[in-house]
Amino acid sequence: MNVLILRTKTIFSAGLTIGLYLLTFVGHAQALTISGEVSKPLTLQSADLKAMTHTDVTAKDRDGKDHTYSGVPLVDLLKQAGATLGSELRGENLTKYVVIKAIDGYEIVFALAEIDPEFATRTIILADTVDGGPLAQGVGPYRVVVPGEKKPARWIREVKSIDVRFAK
């Protein structure tokens, strides 16, 4: 009887361990949602992002060394979700902004016009690799990289969602 309980416990804790490992893995393969003021709300898996055209951004990190981030321009992600960009970015659509949220609750904002290449001179990306490899745990799987910004405070780590809103 006691042996049976012990075995059950062993099997249970083994299952729990495997479950936790799987969770870590699934957590790293985090999906990205794009929602709000868009015509086609989306959930992208890491394979979907990987398949999209990437742009490189080289910038200095906290270590003072150059690192090359590769990622999908935010404009392409938002276009895929049907955000009002390009010729549609005028009038009241210019009051739209994008809220990007991270797993730890950190949030940052860009005006839609900061992301549109007809306005912006820089390309903001959602990076999925740095120097050819995946982003570190606690940074990735996705991080926003903003070229030319003096402070990296909007380089939001562990991005989980992008929400387009009207400022009214």
Ligand SMILES: Nc1nc2c(c(=O)[nH]1)N[C@H]1C(S)=C(S)[C@@H](COP(=O)(O)O)O[C@H]1N2
């Ligand atoms: N998810 C998340 N991203 C974040 C932050 C945060 O607290 N949470 N802090 C920001 C701030 S204020 C800075 S200065 C940079 C620091 O980036 P680093 O840790 O790569 O140097 O990350 C930014 N991205």
Ligand SMILES: [Mo]
């Ligand atoms: Mo910061």
